[in-house]
Structure formats: C-alpha cells, structure tokens
Amino acid sequence: MGLFSFLKKKNDAPEARAGARPRSMALHPGELPDTASAFAPTTRMSLDTEAERERQREIARATAAKIDEIELEMTSDIFDDHAWAGNRRAPAVAAGASSAPLLDLNTADLLVQEISPSTAVAPSSAPAVEEAAILYANGQLEAAEAVLRECLDGACRSERQPWWMLFDLYQASGREPAFESIAIDYASHFETSPPAYSPILAPLAAQRGQQAFAGVTPTATLSGQLDAGAAAQLSHVLASNLPLVRLDFSTVAAATPAGCAVLLEALQTLRRAGRELVVAGADHLLAVLRPMLAIGDRTPGEAPWLLLLELLLLMNREKDFEETAMDYCVTFEVSPPSFEAPARAAVSLGASRGPGKGGPAAAGDHFLLPGLVEGASAALLDAITAYAGERAALVLDCSRLARIDYAAANALATRLRQLADHPGSDGKDGNDDNGGNNGKRRIELRDLNHLVAALLRLLGAGDVARLYAHKY
Template sequence: MALPFFGKKPASPRPAPAPEGRVAGAENPPPTELSGLDFSASDHGRGLAHAAGLVEVQECGSGIGATFEEAAVLYANGNDDEALALLEAAVPSEGGAVGEGAWLMLLDLYRLGGHRQRFDSRVLDYATRFERSPPSWADLSPNAGKAKVFQAPLVNLNGQLSAAAEKQFEQIAAIARRNGGVRIDVSKVRGVDDAGCGVWRRLLAELAAERLGVTLLNVQSLADVLGKRVVAGRAEERDTWLMLLELLQYAGDQPHFEDLAVAYAVTFEESPPSWERRGGVAPGTIAPADATPVAQLDPDDFVFEGELTGAGNETLKRLAAFASERRQIRIDCARLRRIDFVCAGTLFNILVTMQAQGKLIGLVNVNAMVAGLLRVMSVDQVAHVTLRP
C-alpha cells in the first residue's frame, strides 16, 4: 500500500487577496542550509506564486527539517555516503522528535543502497516509534534484480532420432534438472521421425513445466529438414508439424511460423500454437532470493525509471507530450532511483504549467529520498506525491 509522504492540511477558507506584489498566504520561511542553493533558473518563485491558492499543500507531520532537506539534495547529487551519514546521525535510535518522513528517508536510503543489515537494525525502532507496520525489505540498489547467470551444460544431438531415442532424451532431462537448464545443439541431427518428434516435444513440455531453461542451438538446418516432410492439406505427422513450429520459435522466424500456423490450422482443423519467442533468456538464469519484483505497471501510466538528470531530460520532454491530451496524469515512479536537483526544477516548471491548465497530477510509488527532494523543490505543491510501499 502506498503511503502519503505529506499529510493533509485541514481545509480552510480561501484567504483574502494579498497586497500587490505579495503572494496570498505566502510567508518567508526561516533560512536553512539550502537557502543559498542555485535552482538553475527554474523560476521557482514565480511558479509557486501562480500555484498559490489553487492547490492543497501537503506536509509531513512535523516536517522533515533542514537537515533532511540537505540529505535529500546530497542524494540527488549522487553523494549517497554523505547523505547516509547525515541521516544516521540525525535520526535517533530511540525517542526524539524526528518526524516519520525522516525515518522513511533513512529506511529507503538503506534499501536504495542494499544495506540489509542496517535496515534490519533500525526497522523495529521505526515500528515502535510510530506504532505501525514498517516498510518491508526490498533491495533497490542498482545491482538488485540483475540475474545471476551461469552457463548451462551443452548437449549435442546427432544422427536420426526416433522413438528409440527416448532414453537419450531422458538423460538430457536429468542433466537439465541437475543444472537448472540445458543447451541442446541440433546442428548434426539429420532427421527426426514423427514418433521421435513426439518424444522430443514431451521432453520440452516437461522441462518448461518445471521452469527449467532450455535453449536449442543451430535449429535452422533441422527446421529445413522437417519442412520438407509436412504437406499442407495432408493431416499426417502431426507431431512433426508441431515440432517444426517449435523450432521456428527457437529460430526467431516469426513470418515463417505464422505461415505454417495457418497451414496447420487448415490441415488439422484445430487452433495452432501461438507465437512465443523461445530461448530469449539464457538457461540457468536465477533471480536473487531477496529480489522484490516491481508491481505490474498500468499501461495508462507515464513511467519514471532509473536516474533522471539535467534540465533537458528526454523523459520530461516525453511527459509533456504524454500529458497534452490528458486531464489526469499518473506518473509511476516505482523504478525511479534518483532525480537530480536541476531535473527536479525542470519537472516543477512542467507540472506548474499542467496544473495551471487544470490537470490533476499524481506521482506514485516514489522512494522517500526522491520525495524529500520533491518537497525541497515544492513539487508536492503542484502534484500529489505518495511513497512506494
């Protein structure tokens, strides 16, 4: 469940117009370490003036404070170690008046850096302090989710294969089960009769059901051999037809597959297998045990991912085009690790323009370190920001 990083302010009547030259309801905040930072000509003040009174400002309890704003900026600029040291020194192990937003920043920075032990040592303090379930561990570091790949063993098939080759196929299955996958080179196979195709297909189906990686190598020559044996309109050697369709999927030959699938449907009066590219993932690919998959993205969402940097960021240009014909814009940030200071200023300007056009903008599944920067840049005043779980 996504958590709002900034709690709602109670509703209040619209203030009376302010004297000329002053934004309604604006107050000069106390100076902080961030006061002298250059916003890279983002016209931040004019944008806020335009948005004032039209948006509902969201805040995080007691606020995250200047120290945590500084940590957000350090992280945005790629100074992860400095940001972490600052947060660890500022967030007390017990008690203290630090708000929940600051704790979430620390815990998320642990997740972003892959610091599992540090996360585990502090997460119970969070639960005790705020009397709620803490965020669960997820490795959000750059190396998380990268599959560990080993080279599956290679088996060579040759000669003519028939039903008598069943024991040979059983040995291949045993190799695949021992090693998590297998590569099968078929370049030296001179032919397979219909019974042999049936045995072979059953083997591949069993291994697929057990989620074992299988790659067939050098399949084109064998596909050519089987292609000479299938005749459109003659409903014979069904397993040969199906084996040929499977070989074409391993070869990545979709046009030939589609033509043959139509001929199969006409010949056998039944639906053919659907196209599926095979062998695209290396056999033996194993996901890390503690990897947490990202939730399926909504196709109607705009997606921020990776690291967004610079004022001329291409992703932000695409966002403007994406939003041009929409009134509601939902930006999924589940895969966004970082946005730098300058890019955040550009984002603010874009969102101010959208908000002035009556558009409703939400940034969802934002990590707490990015959310801290969005607060510094007042992006939270022109868009609804919610944290990732």
C-alpha cells in the first residue's frame, strides 16, 4: 500500500478490532492473504456477475482489515514513547476515525495531497464534472448521478473529483447504501481506504420549508497544545447566546489532562444547553487523544478518557462510544457510562487547509451559509455584505451548504466580486503569505462539498475567492 496508505487510517476498523493480536504477535506483510486480484485494474464491465462483484468487495474488505492490524502495530511502534508491557493495549480505534501520525502540518500536507487535496479550485479534465454540477444545482439529482456514473465507468474513472462529487450527492440525499457501494469500488481502484458515510445535515428533501439558520457563528480555534489556557479561547463561544457555535480542533498537536478537562467541561455545558455545534477536525483530535490512553494505565487520569467519550457521543458514534466506554470501565474499575443520543449531533468536518501552507482555517467568527439556497437570495447576500462590513477578510462557512441552485450561485459569485473589489478600510488589503491580490479583500469559502465547489468554480467565483472543499 505504500507511504500514503500508512498516513491515512482505514475507516472500516471493526474487522481489525475483532481479529487484533497481542503486540508480541504482530502481523507482518508476508502474512497478508493473496489479495492481488483486489487491486488488479478492473472495470464494472469486466465483472460478469453480481456475485463476482461482491467477491471483489469482500476481498477489498478483508485486505483493508488485515492492513489495519499491521498499521495499528506500526503506528504504536513509532509514536508510543514507552514500551508496552503485559496486556497493556491502546483503546479500540473508532470506525471512521483517523489515526494518522501527528506530522508537522506542512509535511503532512505535502504527503497527503496526492490522496485528498483540500482545495476545490483544481480543474478536472472531465466535462462530466461541470455537467453534473449544473444538473445538481438545478435539482436534477438523478440526472447528475447518471452523468457521474457513466463517466466513472469510462473516461474519468481515474480522476478522484467525480468520485467525490458522487459521494457528496449520496450524502446530501441520504442514500447510505449507494454511498457504501461505490466506496468499496473507490477503495479498490485507488488502493486506499474507503471514505465513511457521515451526512452533515438532513437530506435535501427535509430542508425545504424549514427556517434554516444563517449568519455569524461564534468560533473558537484551538491550536498547538491543548492545556488549561484553552479556557480563555472557549469563553467566547460559551458567552454567546446564538444557537450555533463552531469549534476547530484541526491544528491541536498535543493535549494535557488539564486541557482535556477544560474542553470536556465546555462541551458538556454546550450540549446541556441544547446548543448546536459545528466541529472541524474532530477526528484529528481523536487521533491526538488515543495515543495518550491505554487500557489499565491510569496515569493520564480520567479527563482524556471522558473527553474522548464526549466527542464520540456528540458525533453520534454509538458503537465506538460503547467500545471505548468498556475500555474506560476496565481501566478505572467503574461502571461504563451509557450512550445517550444527543439532541443535536455535532456536524463533524475534516480540516480544509490552504494551498501549500497546511494552515488552519481562518481564525475568528465565520458567516454560516444555510443548507439549501434556492431562488431569490437577496436577503442572504445583503446579510453577507453587512457581515463583511469593514473586514479585510471574509470567511464563509459552507459546512452545511448541501446545494445552491444555479441562479443563486451566480448571484453569490457576482456579490463576491463586488466585495473583493471593495476591501475594508482598516489599512489592510487582504494580501498575505498564502497569496492574495493587492487592493482586494481576501475571501474564503470553507468546507464546500465538491458539487457546489465545481459549480462556483465554473461561475468564476474561484477568481476572487479561495474555494476549499472538505476532504475524503
């Protein structure tokens, strides 16, 4: 699988947990079953029967499970500073959670970009990309799906963007079985782990007629070492009366027990108050916490364990919560906490980074766009203009934007051009180390889905704004 596979942990870890061996019995590459056929170049046309297709998927699943076991041992060897003793083992790896090594962000960005570049501005050579984006924007989801599937059966099978667009289409329409089906094909074709189904909002059909929140979202961006000093950063969102807040953990490099206790208290306070959370880099924080914990070792205290459980609860990962709760129970000899489905599950996002820098999302409050934008959007555009005000930088949070129709997208692109030409009057021109245009306001659209990103790029929004898509 090579270096890139090593950097990205697989999402279908339950099989690996079920067959995990003690450290002294670590698997070696030579023990892998003969699964060469799983990654042999194939197309759907080459599979004679549905049974043969299912066999290919089972091979891919089995291979991924075995590689999970090997990688778990490898990451433990490299990143655990202390030798393991007796039956001491790490808590179970959550399904869908990343356990990639904590590299310097610049280095990690260079290594991971081959697998999942975060910017949405890179053009695709497949005409089907633009056609599908327009069909999707016009509400023709079935037609957009047909265009993408036909493309993947032929000319653009080796391009990742059409796959990502189809993943987003299935998540936005709540079609988990269809998502899982092509995820296995994607994993086999690109020799990587399949993405996990994790819809970020209600299906599109359920959003029409709802009064969706749009506007400023209080944001706390935690970076570096998570310690007791995080209380000052979190006070801003705790003091807000708005129904939705955003937390960004994508650049947390390490955590102390005191820092875990501070963040745990903040998350529990927000949850009890019924506040809605948009969380960026939640899987990254899980990967920071897991190496701190081992079954039977009480040295870190209970706070890191309870923070890990709180994150899994907020993200509505019941199975992973229960497995980790049992590990916590064994370690501290207490009754395991029970899973209580949150009234408002947190929207969990992968970190989307700027091009070439590996930097975090812009700090400060963001303007959250609603999940569905159709028809007349003058009120929304005026609210964005008012928010921009005298700001030299405008950050639009698109984590909930499942679809924007063609007319509204065109109006948004036009308004962004106007805002870019009239920067704030605070003496700054928006030019920074990441690149920028002299005399232009810096504008960023963060956590776009790939269908919306392709449409906005087609309409020229990428000429005046940085478009960052979420990552698979």
